[in-house]
Amino acid sequence: DGGITQSPKYLFRKEGQNVTLSCEQNLNHDAMYWYRQDPGQGLRLIYYSQIVNDFQKGDIAEGYSVSREKKESFPLTVTSAQKNPTAFYLCASSIRVGEQFFGPGTRLTVL
Amino acid sequence: LAKTTQPISMDSYEGQEVNITCSHNNIATNDYITWYQQFPSQGPRFIIQGYKTKVTNEVASLFIPADRKSSTLSLPRVSLSDTAVYYCLVGEDTNAGKSTFGDGTTLTVKP
Numbered sequence: 001d002g003g004i005t006q007s008p009k010y011l012f013r014k015e016g017q018n019v020t021l022s023c024e025q026n027l028n029h030d031a032m033y034w035y036r037q038d039p040g041q042g043l044r045l046i047y048y049s050q051i052v053n054d055f056q057k058g059d060i061a062e063g064y065s066v067s068r069e070k071k072e073s074f075p076l077t078v079t080s081a082q083k084n085p086t087a088f089y090l091c092a093s094s095i096r097v098g099e100q101f102f103g104p105g106t107r108l109t110v111l
Numbered sequence: 112l113a114k115t116t117q118p119i120s121m122d123s124y125e126g127q128e129v130n131i132t133c134s135h136n137n138i139a140t141n142d143y144i145t146w147y148q149q150f151p152s153q154g155p156r157f158i159i160q161g162y163k164t165k166v167t168n169e170v171a172s173l174f175i176p177a178d179r180k181s182s183t184l185s186l187p188r189v190s191l192s193d194t195a196v197y198y199c200l201v202g203e204d205t206n207a208g209k210s211t212f213g214d215g216t217t218l219t220v221k222p
Contacts, residue, residue: 042198042214045208045211045212050207090154097202097207098204099145101157102153103154
């Protein structure tokens with residue numbers, strides 16, 4: 001089955017620790033995205049990558065980092081510099097921006 | 112970026128037609144309009160996309176007036192399973208950095 005996988009579904013970390021969220025897709029899409037969603041809020045773009053070895057900051061990139069070494073993978077690291085990292089993180093991929101395919105999400109809780 | 116405005120919430124009853132409007136007064140010439148559906152703790156799912164006039168698929172219709180400053184998602188004969196948050200995304204189809212999700216409309220379908 002083609003799709004996007006994110007792991008783990010739930011993640012707990014202590015304050016001050018870096019944590020990396022996994023995102024893998026086998027849809028052969030060039031573009032991949034990371035969004036953050038807070039309770040009752042919409043999606044905010046963190047980073048996006050339109051091609052391997054290239055990525056761009058979105059609206060709220062501070063405190064996050066990404067890499068795109070392979071077409072299939074776009075991991076997101078939440079660093080200790082992110083002031084309020086507890087949130088629901090969504091990864092997506094697409095051929096065109098308008099039709100993005102989303103993963104199931106990772107709910108990160110920083111204790 | 113084209114800022115979008117949607118109603119925060121809407122209520123409907125099973126079997127009714129539901130129309131959700133998104134305002135995007137400063138939409139640019141190259142911008143498309145895309146709608147997504149999101150259930151709790153899941154990633155959004157693509158519903159429909161359009162540029163102008165009317166687009167219809169098996170689940171919804173999208174109406175876009177000539178000035179393109181707004182768009183209306185129409186869901187025919189809703190059921191309880193259509194209870195979800197609906198997002199309007201406006202932006203260039205090839206540039207994620209120039210696309211933005213609205214805050215979403217929570218649709219509640221009652222029996």
